[in-house]
Amino acid sequence: MPLKRHKALQPLSHNHHHSLLLCWKIRMGFRKQIDLNRIKRYTDWYFHHHIQPHFSLEEQHLFPILGEDHPLVKRAMAQHRRLKRLFTDEYEFKRNLSRIEDELESHIRFEERVLFQEIQAQVSKSQTELPEILHRELPYEENMSDPFWE
Template sequence: MEQKKPIKRHKAMQPISREHHQGLLLSWKIRTGFSKGISMERMKTYMDWFYATHLVPHFEVEEKYIFPILGNDHELVKKAIAQHRRLERLFNTSTELKKIISLIEEELENHIRFEERILFNEIQKVATEEQMNTISELHPETKFVDNTKDLFWE
């Protein structure tokens, strides 16, 4: 099997990539919740908190500062924005929870992999150092603070 080289992420983009790691952990927490038979309501409560606290601001930073580097008419950017809208709709749905939570788990992970493996690499190819400095200034590293009220995945 071919071994993939690790992606070299520009320092300015590393905080966004670390946020992606937390999104991947959310997908893992959901899978773990399913395997443990955790109620959909418990998982949805945590997911709603994660969405409002972390994903909404994350999407805003990407759409306002990062995606415009390629241009909002670029096919990869259009795809990412469409995925953001789809995830927003899913997170804001409160019926058929098992189906919705399963879709969120799958689509969030696929979206993050797309941004990390494809979109961000393209952005890094064309971004100027000035644009990267702007991202660093407007979106500095912050420590992830989890909601520990209900650690259903443990």
Template sequence: MTAKSTLLEPLSIEHRQVLHLCENIRIGLRNNIQKERIRTYTNWFKSEFLDPHFALEEQHIFPLLGNNVRVKKALANHRRINKLMTCDCDDEKVLNLLEEELATYIRFEERVLYKELAQNLNPQDLEMLEKHHDNIVFPEEDWKDKFWIS
């Protein structure tokens, strides 16, 4: 494993946590869980995990890629996802859109942005990212209402 892929692995693990959120939303909707319970979970996830992850990307990762079309797309996706997550409505349509948007976006980051990042990192970039990335911990075990478990 190269230094570049070693550094990017924690970020990919964080992305898998987001995909896990998407799966939990799908399960909750499929099982007709109260939308308020699902929304409470997504709000918690946003503040505890997604906000710090987005901040890391916006402040330290995206600048390494320059101001290109893919970075602009990523920033637009961040705005759209934040808008869906802060919407006052708890309806099923918004939760479905949120789940779809997040899953699609994470796959874009993994398949396009992070692949580009791995190809273009230099030793100074690696050092800077290691300094700023503290492996955002996803404390799912702290969440008591695991509505996705039957």
């Protein structure tokens, strides 16, 4: 049964969908034995254009709803830090790409199934509005300069 997502959180969920596709693209790159430098170039681009802005939006406008001391926010922040390190580490490409594929998918599932549900419950209980900025879709552009996954 699909989760009922608050309208203001739907743009973030759409971003999550695109990031799940990134995980699939990494898996396809491994399956097709694509040169790791090609996959790394794409994930670098994706990190700068999509992951960083998404994390910033969540950290600045969404997580404060529960507060920085909330255990779910602490968990999400720790996952953000870990993913940022994996994306920006210039060594051990294969290991890091494999971990990104696994940990990013796990992180998205956690946010969608647990954290967002808690935020929705808190907003409903306190009858507050989610920040207006969350209602805006982060623009998505695809980088088709090297579609290694096709």
